[in-house]
Amino acid sequence: xxSALSRAGKRARPGPVxxxxxxxxxxxxxxxxxxxxxxxxxxxxxxxxxxxEALRAQLDAAVRLPPVALASLPAAADWASLRYRPxxxxxxxxxxxQILIDNRVHAGRAGYLVVTPLALADGRVVLVSRGWIAxxxxxxSLPAAAxxxxxxTVRGRLSIPPGGYLELRPETPAGPVWQNLDPARFADxxxxxxxxxxxxxxxxxxxxxxxxxDWPAPDYGIETHQIYMxxxxxxxxxxxxxxxxxxxxxxxxxxxx
Numbered sequence: 001x002x003s004a005l006s007r008a009g010k011r012a013r014p015g016p017v018x019x020x021x022x023x024x025x026x027x028x029x030x031x032x033x034x035x036x037x038x039x040x041x042x043x044x045x046x047x048x049x050x051x052x053e054a055l056r057a058q059l060d061a062a063v064r065l066p067p068v069a070l071a072s073l074p075a076a077a078d079w080a081s082l083r084y085r086p087x088x089x090x091x092x093x094x095x096x097x098q099i100l101i102d103n104r105v106h107a108g109r110a111g112y113l114v115v116t117p118l119a120l121a122d123g124r125v126v127l128v129s130r131g132w133i134a135x136x137x138x139x140x141s142l143p144a145a146a147x148x149x150x151x152x153t154v155r156g157r158l159s160i161p162p163g164g165y166l167e168l169r170p171e172t173p174a175g176p177v178w179q180n181l182d183p184a185r186f187a188d189x190x191x192x193x194x195x196x197x198x199x200x201x202x203x204x205x206x207x208x209x210x211x212x213x214d215w216p217a218p219d220y221g222i223e224t225h226q227i228y229m230x231x232x233x234x235x236x237x238x239x240x241x242x243x244x245x246x247x248x249x250x251x252x253x254x255x256x257x
Contacts, residue, residue: 027243027246028243031239031240031242031243034235034236034239035236035239035240038232038233038235038236038239039232039233039236041228041232042229042230042232042233042236045225045226045228045229045232046225046229048225049222049225049226049229052220052221052222052225053220053222055083055218055220056220056222058081058083058084059083059084059217059218062082062083062084062085062086062157063084063086063157065085065086066086067085067086067087067088067155068082068085068086068087068088069087069088069089070087070088070089070120070126070199071089071090071120071121071122075124075195079158079160079195079196079197080160082158082197083158083159083160084157084158084159085157085158086155086156086157086202087155087156087157087158087199088153088154088155089118089120089126089128089153089154089199090120090121090151090152090153090154091118091119091120091121091126091151091152091154092118092119092150092151092152093116093117093118093119093128093147093148093149093152094116094117094118094119094125094192095116095146095147095149097116097117097190097192098114098115098116098117098145098147098176099115099116099176099177099178099186100112100113100114100115100133100142100143100145100176100177100178101113101115101129101178101179101180101181102177102178102179103179104132106132106134106212106214109134109135110134110135111132111133111134111135111143112132112133112135112142112143112177113129113131113132113181114129114130114131114132114133114145114211115127115128115129115130115181115198116128116130116147117186117190117192117194118152118154118199124193124195125192125193125194125195126194126195126197126198126199127181127183127186127194127195127197127198127199128154128156128198128199128201129156129159129181129198129199129200129201130145130147130201130209130211130213131201131209131211131212131213132211132212132213132214133145133210133211133212142176142177145209145211146209147209148205148209152205154199154201154203155201155202155203156199156200156201156202156203157199157200157202157215158197158198158199158200159197159198159199159200160196160197160198161180161181161182161183161198181198183195183196183197183198184196200213200215201213202215
């Protein structure tokens with residue numbers, strides 16, 4: 001049986017020692033930058049999502065309102081607040097300035113949007129998107145879609161065309177076929193001082209002109225912004241978790257020497 005002296009001479013085996021790694025400057029700065037960028041991108045997507053939600057709420061509220069007479073609205077009206085509002089306008093179509101908006105597809109068929117300026121009794125002019133018409137057998141042969149003659153009453157909804165669109169080179173369109181509907185560019189090209197809005201006609205005239213008036217609700221892409229927002233926030237959280245992982249406390253056992 002070992003003596004007390006021999007037992008006392010033996011060294012006690014040391015237990016595990018916690019070693020804490022000090023944060024290294026460069027990885028810490030990279031992690032902070034990554035978190036900041038991802039959070040900023042997530043906040044931007046969140047703001048875009050809320051803006052699109054407000055537009056959809058505006059559409060839902062506007063379609064329930066009674067039609068407003070365009071003649072009762074001042075030229076300097078807050079048109080953005082009137083987006084999608086049902087409207088009634090009376091005037092005469094300026095057939096000589098009618099244009100066709102190219103590359104519009106309906107039910108799988110290529111065609112055009114027929115847009116004709118409507119001269120109001122008070123001297124103002126508004127563009128009316130009268131509807132869709134199919135493309136002919138050849139692009140060199142444009143479809144006929146003459147507007148009604150005389151005073152016409154238009155029922156529809158107010159729309160504001162998007163200001164930004166993709167085109168190969170900016171130029172003033174020549175001829176009746178246009179790629180994009182832009183009231184400001186139309187005014188410059190024709191000399192007609194049109195209002196900055198477009199009426200999307202929802203009711204057929206008498207007699208019916210045969211145009212298709214099917215205006216789907218805009219796709220705001222709210223769900224897309226929400227997905228991107230969550231992805232950016234997840235990346236920010238991942239960067240923070242990785243920083244914590246590489247700077248976690250480590251356990252080590254000292255040698256018996």
